[in-house]
Amino acid sequence: NAGVTQTPKFRVLKTGQSMTLLCAQDMNHEYMYWYRQDPGMGLRLIHYSVGEGTTAKGEVPDGYNVSRLKKQNFLLGLESAAPSQTSVYFCASRSILRGRSYEQYFGPGTRLTVT
Amino acid sequence: DQQVKQNSPSLSVQEGRISILNCDYTNSMFDYFLWYKKYPAEGPTFLISISSIKDKNEDGRFTVFLNKSAKHLSLHIVPSQPGDSAVYFCAASAGWDSGAGSYQLTFGKGTKLSVIP
Numbered sequence A: 001n002a003g004v005t006q007t008p009k010f011r012v013l014k015t016g017q018s019m020t021l022l023c024a025q026d027m028n029h030e031y032m033y034w035y036r037q038d039p040g041m042g043l044r045l046i047h048y049s050v051g052e053g054t055t056a057k058g059e060v061p062d063g064y065n066v067s068r069l070k071k072q073n074f075l076l077g078l079e080s081a082a083p084s085q086t087s088v089y090f091c092a093s094r095s096i097l098r099g100r101s102y103e104q105y106f107g108p109g110t111r112l113t114v115t
Numbered sequence B: 001d002q003q004v005k006q007n008s009p010s011l012s013v014q015e016g017r018i019s020i021l022n023c024d025y026t027n028s029m030f031d032y033f034l035w036y037k038k039y040p041a042e043g044p045t046f047l048i049s050i051s052s053i054k055d056k057n058e059d060g061r062f063t064v065f066l067n068k069s070a071k072h073l074s075l076h077i078v079p080s081q082p083g084d085s086a087v088y089f090c091a092a093s094a095g096w097d098s099g100a101g102s103y104q105l106t107f108g109k110g111t112k113l114s115v116i117p
Helices: none
Strands: A004-007 A010-013 A019-025 A031-038 A042-051 A054-057 A065-067 A073-078 A087-094 A110-114 B010-014 B019-025 B032-038 B045-051 B056-059 B062-067 B072-077 B086-093 B105-107 B111-116
Touching: A004 A087, A019 A031, A019 A087, A019 A110, A031 A073, A042 A065, A042 A073, A042 B105, A073 A087, B010 B019, B019 B032, B019 B086, B019 B111, B032 B062, B045 B056, B045 B062, B045 B072, B072 B086
Parallel strands: A010 A110, B010 B111
Antiparallel strands: A004 A019, A019 A073, A031 A042, A031 A087, A042 A054, A065 A073, A087 A110, B019 B072, B032 B045, B032 B086, B056 B062, B062 B072, B086 B105, B086 B111
């Protein structure tokens, strides 16, 4: 099991460029999440998905779009990157099963710099 | 409005001693609390959790205490080891019944623990 993987690990963009971050999980989890982590800010939820074909906004959704066409993949898109989107992005997933159902499993992160 | 607060950005402890990391919350709808550990250049990993119906949960060297009346929880690490040096995040969830719909986690800003050999 690879768990949660993220592609790419690093990326530098110029202002106005677009890109897509890919998150994949092999645990058959229903829920998936995208967070950003900025210095001194903790993790903030961007968007999430409770199942294939469904997405919803989190705390800081502006400037991002997401898609969940397949259960195992969750894509985060930046249509026109801005320097304020320089951050480390983490994807996470969670099972719908009871028990330790609140626990989210995180990927290794994508470090994005927008110049 | 920060709903989960970790007021100590950093903590230094001698190896073998107890580390106590604190977390306060404001949302009375939170019913489940988790601690995550994060090393540099890695994703957060789950450490330990506690339901609001309990006041203590123990897992090896790690114990989490919950004081609902004070809206406070703490993570105790005994004994502390150099490998425990990391950033620790407190997180809370309000669960489905509150209307969150997704068991969203609200994270604190983290406390950087340094265990000195």
